Amino acid sequence: MDKGLIIVISAPSGTGKSSICRHLLKVYPEIEFSVSYTSRQPRPGEVNGKDYHFISRDDFKQRIGQDEFVEWVENYGNFYGTSTGAIERVLNDGKDLLLDIEPRGAKAIKNRFPDAVFVFVLPPSLDELLRRLEKRGHESPAAIKNRFAQAESELKEVLWYDYLIFNEELEAAIGQMMAIYKAEKCKISRLRGKIDCFFKSC
């Protein structure tokens, strides 16, 4: 059996990344979504094991000590991380895994899992990104400015990714994401097991 595929998706806020992920998971139920660990408190409505694996600060630190995370970060006093073991379990089952993660974490995934596929989503233009951030309307101008600056600097990061989707129109962007997944499943390097089978008529 061929090993599963890791797809990593990154994007600044306001580019439609969540919608793209949701559609991909709906169309391809064979893809699992990677749930991160965090030491922060669940917000109302958040479900343990679905939105995050909520664990204590001490538990998180202990797991860092045991090298359990392929990547982790501390943000505003809270830890966030991705479990290496959880990824490996999914792949060894021959299932595929989608990770929604920012470029720093994505880079760590690439170092540990070089066969993973990296997709960056961009708005059609920088102006459009600013418009979309403003339209969300629930953030202060200072927070928006901050997000925009962060997005701009993240974008300079995209060149080591494999694929880039310009989300001009959500439907088309979703189609591109599905095509990337489908095409990657046809990569010869991922089909060694199936090819062996073909020649041995198994």
Next chain:
Amino acid sequence: MDKGLIIVISAPSGTGKSSICRHLLKVYPEIEFSVSYTSRQPRPGEVNGKDYHFISRDDFKQRIGQDEFVEWVENYGNFYGTSTGAIERVLNDGKDLLLDIEPRGAKAIKNRFPDAVFVFVLPPSLDELLRRLEKRGHESPAAIKNRFAQAESELKEVLWYDYLIFNEELEAAIGQMMAIYKAEKCKISRLRGKIDCFFKSC
């Protein structure tokens, strides 16, 4: 403007390659189909410039001398070849190009155009390939045996290709081919012009 993309498709006879090509060209009119040169006589119904560029044997030999072909072969006394200049003209126009070519010629394309994408199409099994060849019904058992042996040896060639499509069901195989094309158009390495534009807001 980003350069066009070359897609090379190879497959043994009886795997549905022609149908896959036809559909791809129909759905994506921005893809041109590469028409080979040949010194053989046109068969009834064949159109010059569409099925082949029909040229004389002397003309073909002269062009070989001028290094006009990225690959050429002599089969049963007839020459067949692909013009390097014709490929470059299409790519420089920013258009994409589909080539239907056997593995030897494909290898020559890869040496000259390393960014090209190589897709191999296989039947679901070797037994199924034999059944399909027999079903075509217009060849002698000896010719079929010969084709089968050729196919089997070609298949051992597939490992250097980028993608492999197992054509179990034509609709699905066409979907995979379209996904490969669509995904390759999202490769960051092919989008440098568009990315530059994004940052310069052009």
